[in-house]
Structure formats: C-alpha cells, structure tokens
Amino acid sequence: MTSRSGDDFPFPYASTADCYAIGIALPTVAIIVTGLCMYTRRLLNAVVGPDDWLIVGGLVAVIAMGICFTYGAATGAMGQPTPPPPADLTEADMLSYIDAGYETLQKIQFPFQISMMLAYGCIKMSIVALYRRLFVIDTRSTFGIVTLVTQVVLVLWSLTFILLIIFPCSSHIWANWGSTGDQLALCPVVFTSEYGLTGSDLILDLYVFLLPLPCVWKLHMTLQRKLMVSGILLLGAMAVAASVARLVVYVDALALLTAEAAVDEKLVVTLGLYWSLLESGLALIAACLPTLSALIVKKKLTLMLESIRSVFSLRSTSRSIRSEDNQPIYLQHTFKVDVENRSSDHVGKPAETRAGPASNATYKPSR
Known part of the structure; x- marks a missing residue:
C-alpha cells in the first residue's frame, strides 16, 4: 500500500504490486480451497449439494474479478496515479475530458462489479444452503422457513444490484465509462446505489453468519462443543471485517469525491475494488472451511457436524x-x-x- 503527499484521502492506496498480488494470489488460493473442499466431499462419500454448486459459482466470479485486477495492473489503469490534465483546458472542457487510464479503469469496473455481485450472492446463498444441509430436517420448521426466505431475499438482492450496476444511467450503458459531464447528466443514482450496496452487504454478512447460532445453542451438547461448533460457523467473521473496511473506504471516498476534495479518483476507485475482491475471496474461503476442517482434524469434525443433524432428526421422531x-x-x-x-x-x-x-x-x- 502507498500514500501520496497533499492528498486528502485518509487511507493508503493500492499500488500496482498490490493489484497484481491480490489479482493472482487470492483467486489461486480460492481455487485450491474449493478443490480441496470438493475432494473432501468425495473422500467422505458426502452428497454434492446446492451449497457446493453455489460455491463453484462464487469461485468463477472471484476468478473473473482477479482477471479484471490483473488486466488493470498490466495496463496501468489500476495502482497508478492519474496524470494531470492538459494545462490549457477550460472549466467547461474539464467536464468532457477523461483520462485514458481512468476510462480503461471504468470499463474494467463494469464487469468487475457484475462479477462481484454474483460472487456475493453465490457465496452467501452457499452458506445458507450449508445451514439447511446441517439443520433442516423438516422443511416446515421455523428454521427451514427462515432459511428459505433468506435464500429468496439473497436472490432478489443480487439481481437488484446487478441491474443497478448495468443500468445506473438508464439505457445509456456507455455512460458508465463516460466523462464526468456525461455521468452527472445521465447517471443520477450512482452514489446512492453505492451507499446502498455497501451498507446492505454488511448487514447481510452479519445476518448470514449469525443465523445458525440459535440452533446450535439449543442442542444438548457440552458448552465446549457448542463453542467449537459456533466458532466453526463463525469463521466468516474475517469476511465481515473486510466488509466493514470496505464500507469505511467507500463512505470516505464518496464523501470526498462529492465534496471535490484533493483525492486521486483513479486510485480511490482501485482501492474500493481491492477491498471488494478481498471480501469476496475471504468469504469464499470461510464458506469452505467447515468442510475442509474434516481433513485437518481427521474427520472428527465431520462426525460432529453430522451428529448435529442426527440430533435434529431424532427430535423429529x-x-x-x-x-x-x-x-x-x-x-x-x-x-x-x-x-x-x-x-x-x-x-x-x-x-x-x-x-x-x-x-x-x-x-x-x-x-
């Protein structure tokens, strides 16, 4: 991370090396973790369910985000400061002027954010599907209905923000990577939708990761085992932490940009996307860890998680x-x-x- 003197932005920017690192390393780790997760399913003769297919969809989206970052670093659109505009531009000309590197960044940002929403949606739905696999015996139970409604909400949430990303400028899709004047005239909901996305994403992250705790603490288990199971299911707290950091970065960035403060817009956008990819990658890894833990503790964890489901099954009879x-x-x-x-x-x-x-x-x- 790097910072610039004379810049009002309070956080260090992501450098070109940072962009290469996260664009290559995080998707690579995600591929390895997801592959090990599928291997563990096969090793334990477990049925491949909706949670597995959804996590594969999230992996594809994270890989696409990594490709965007790698391309952005290679072209200089990400991680490098914006060069000053020509000195002879008038105030009116500034509205129609756009730096070539920033235009490339906006074109990269468009598929990146669509992939980001697909990753967010698939990973969250995969975690909820895992809860259903573990805890839902009777689909008419309270938890079964709550998780089903949660899945529907996540689908609608993902589709809503995908449409807002594609059509913030109505039918003028090209204005997504247009000049400042074009965006001010044609894209009135850009900042509002960004605030809505970052805020709702954090709320949903907290809700999804806390959702199963009431079920765990109702089980007839020792306190130590309840804490162990709760800790496993709350491994996604690291993704929540990244979501909080992303929200702080977005709020400060949008406030400074709307106030026309001395910030480098290209580096600010790069940093926001950096935290988005980090959050997606960490969430995917966290979603795979309960299954991967079976390899680490030599299947003991799998017995424990399966026994949870057994308790719920016995209760129903x-x-x-x-x-x-x-x-x-x-x-x-x-x-x-x-x-x-x-x-x-x-x-x-x-x-x-x-x-x-x-x-x-x-x-x-x-x-």
Whole structure:
C-alpha cells in the first residue's frame, strides 16, 4: 500500500504490486480451497449439494474479478496515479475530458462489479444452503422457513444490484465509462446505489453468519462443543471485517469525491475494488472451511457436524433417552438406533427368550 503527499484521502492506496498480488494470489488460493473442499466431499462419500454448486459459482466470479485486477495492473489503469490534465483546458472542457487510464479503469469496473455481485450472492446463498444441509430436517420448521426466505431475499438482492450496476444511467450503458459531464447528466443514482450496496452487504454478512447460532445453542451438547461448533460457523467473521473496511473506504471516498476534495479518483476507485475482491475471496474461503476442517482434524469434525443433524432428526421422531445425556452425540445416535432395532427384533418372540439370562438383562451401548 502507498500514500501520496497533499492528498486528502485518509487511507493508503493500492499500488500496482498490490493489484497484481491480490489479482493472482487470492483467486489461486480460492481455487485450491474449493478443490480441496470438493475432494473432501468425495473422500467422505458426502452428497454434492446446492451449497457446493453455489460455491463453484462464487469461485468463477472471484476468478473473473482477479482477471479484471490483473488486466488493470498490466495496463496501468489500476495502482497508478492519474496524470494531470492538459494545462490549457477550460472549466467547461474539464467536464468532457477523461483520462485514458481512468476510462480503461471504468470499463474494467463494469464487469468487475457484475462479477462481484454474483460472487456475493453465490457465496452467501452457499452458506445458507450449508445451514439447511446441517439443520433442516423438516422443511416446515421455523428454521427451514427462515432459511428459505433468506435464500429468496439473497436472490432478489443480487439481481437488484446487478441491474443497478448495468443500468445506473438508464439505457445509456456507455455512460458508465463516460466523462464526468456525461455521468452527472445521465447517471443520477450512482452514489446512492453505492451507499446502498455497501451498507446492505454488511448487514447481510452479519445476518448470514449469525443465523445458525440459535440452533446450535439449543442442542444438548457440552458448552465446549457448542463453542467449537459456533466458532466453526463463525469463521466468516474475517469476511465481515473486510466488509466493514470496505464500507469505511467507500463512505470516505464518496464523501470526498462529492465534496471535490484533493483525492486521486483513479486510485480511490482501485482501492474500493481491492477491498471488494478481498471480501469476496475471504468469504469464499470461510464458506469452505467447515468442510475442509474434516481433513485437518481427521474427520472428527465431520462426525460432529453430522451428529448435529442426527440430533435434529431424532427430535423429529421421539425424545432422547435421558441416560444418553453424558454420551457424545454420535454415540447417542448409535444408542438410540440400537435400542429401536433391538426392540423391533424382539417383537413376537417369547418372553423368556427376550429376557435371556439374568446376567444379560442389562444393556450396555457399544463404543
């Protein structure tokens, strides 16, 4: 990151090297993490579900954002200061003048922001789909309905802002990379939509990552295990932190630009896009970590997450046996199923056969 003297912007700008680094490194890490996530699914013979396909869609969008950044750094449109305009321009000419590098940046920004919205939408919906995989047994349950409504809201939110990105200037799409005069005349909602996007994105991030906690804390588990599961599901807090940083950068940048302060608009836009890519990449990695943790802890985490679903499944049929309370969840599941199976196997047998010798009358769950 670099800063410039005489500039009113309070944050350091992203340099060309920063643009290359995030444009290449972050999508590469995202590809590796997503590949490992799919490998883990296959290794554990888990069904590939909507959450997996949505995360692949988010990966494609993050790769597209990285390509935009790499191209912008290679052409000098990103990471380099705007050269001063010709000295002989009049005040009227300044409205129609546009630097060639800044025009290229605006043309890059157009597909970048569309990819950004696709990444935001797919990754958030993938996380909610993972919650449904873990916690929803009965689709008519409260949590099932809440997560379904959340998915619908995320789809509508993504489509709304994609349309606002494409058509902020009505049918004059070319004005997205036009001069200052063109944008002032034809694009009245640009700043309003930017504020709305950054604010609503942060609110949705917080909501999505906090959504499953009530379900976790209702489970019959030890406090340590509840904290462990909550921590796994809250790994997306790093993406929320990036979203907060992005919001602060956008608010300060838009305030200074509208006040016509001494800031380099090209570097300000680059920094805003930098934080957008960082947020998307971190959110994607966070969405894959619960599955990847199964490799790190040698499948123990998978047993724990699957046992959560087992508890919800058992609740939908009957209450747990009180003697199970001190057992691990997956043993509780085995105990419950074994008791039911033995009960069904003994139906129709003589009483003396069912009882057996006195020494075998007490049943002990296998470990």
